[in-house]
Amino acid sequence: MVVTPLRLRQQLAAFSPLSAITLAAAALTRLSGARTALEGAETLVAHHYDAQRAVLTDSGRSALQVAIELAVNVRGEERIVGLPAFQCFEVASAAVGAGCRIDFYDVDPYTLGPDLDSLERMLRRGVKVVVIAPLYGVPVAWDEVRALVDLYGARAIEDAAQGHGARWNGKRLGSLGLLSVVSFGRGKGWTGGAGGALLMRGDFSAVEPPMQHSAQEARIFAVTLVQWLAGRPWLYGLPASVPSLGLGETRYHGPTPPERMAAISASVVRWTHDMSAREAGVRRENAERWRLELPARTLAGLPHLTPGAVPGYLRLPIRLSPASAASASSGQAKRLGVARSYPVPLERVAEIAGNLCESRPVNPGADLLAARLVTLPTHSRLSEDDRRAIVDLCGGWTY
Template structure:
């Protein structure tokens, strides 16, 4: 009766909790720098990593104060922008891959534009190659937000390797996890140097050690189970799956104990991605040509690294039913609305924001399906049957 499938996550062995590799931050930093080419800074969260890059960019070009972002993205992105003392300019997105529309970016760039942040929601590559050319031509910093895109590729290039810097998150539902943590990998030398000074002065070393990591990882492993997940899911103060706009977040460095576990899980990244992509392919095959359901699309040169399987419904009323009745099946929404719809953000937006009808429609019609290691083919069949019965 209380069985609830988590919408996203990564099951791991007890050896990951108690016997991580005897490495630390330097090893994880080196691995990420080797993959993405640049100076790596390990932080306590993905939004802290984004804040670090934006603060460094602002230091180099203090006369500019606007950051172009997708109107439909994680609310941690505008939170980092506001914390850095900058203004957000949300623009519309591509309806097929949920990434920034290159045309919208080109139109939105102005004399006050400091940077563009391009996100890859659900591990689906957007047209960042085109955005990269635009930013190079217009002399704008490009931040490749791969918080959800670690391991995915576009034209053979890893997401996170485009532009001046890449941002990564190692939260619970990402490609790999240390439960919390992030990284900034900065390729622009001036930007990396500026970030280094900010990192030294503003990012303290965390106080908690390996015992704290063991306790948190043990709790997560125990509760990432359909027989027990209902417990944290039902406690409102834990705010499981909640997306908030909070510019007053703390920044610090990643604990060595978590970095060691990040290094360990990074070595298994391809296997993790393979399972998720295989499950995503089952949904795609079984839902293709289903009336009232649209699937994401991406070019042949794109290789996703799905963290969830997103689908778009044509009827927002049925979306409510699916989310409510499908909750225990791991079906969920993503963000509660567009960036422009955040009540507390109005004074932090750039002037003369264009309407973003595609982002608004996606925020009202998108649902996600679970694809992690904790589900099997029977679960997928049941989810498909449920969706078709409602649609």
């Protein structure tokens, strides 16, 4: 039997700002009562994202599920939702939870935004509800997308789960749709340990997910505490070596009935607001430094930005040649926080096969991204040594 030596040091692919003080303050705030904690955080989140109303949910997936249900019911049409062909598997899970069949539009591998021709073909097939979900905080051309969606009398849900810190034409991602969704989950730019938010602008029916039990609250607080303790580069190799935790893996999690965010998470959201804004600034600076430090042939694979875009760069996405992307799966790359993106387009996630529409056009952009998209860390825990080692690793990469 080959025993691989355990290395404690491993860089995180993404980092959510938390501190002992924010966790302690959150625990104290929670004592003022669950409703008070939730309502305080909902007011803050609604204000931050310029929404008429925010409903905090147990996950970003739940928030998206509720958004899809609202959008589908408003139209009273067949329950079909259009998703990007390349995205986080939770997006598909939310559609399944909303009881929808799923159609896809392709993702442009050069901008990472919707392929507008493919989106239009999908709208012509009669899809009336579309999820637009920017990858890694790279804003999409929202004006073009909205014009197209409006032309076909459809409705766009903005899923800004990866968009913390990003802006498009001066507006925050998460503030663009009539219905928007954000995530406060692990590894997101602004975290509550777990959770999400549904953001509403306009006339939607009331949404009142059930409250969580206090036993769940205690578990969430314990997990958040462990995440905070273990989320340090000198120690992260330990949890990352436990297969059952699945850290850094893309797995499909089936939908669960949406619940309200745990009050303790809502308190954490309130207390991490300012440090998350600072961290977003660091991510942007680090992304700029990558532009100066990486070889030109690697930089050629960076996404083309749409006018007015200020990315949030939860991670820095780069399109590489298939061989270079394969080498980004090495143990050394993993130890440096370099990670492959999603391994397959959504239509190949076996668990959602029963929900797919019959028409199955090819999505070459999504296939290309699954084979070739790699992400570099941008967070504040990246050391100078890590940066140098990543530049060495990238030396052999081609676009």
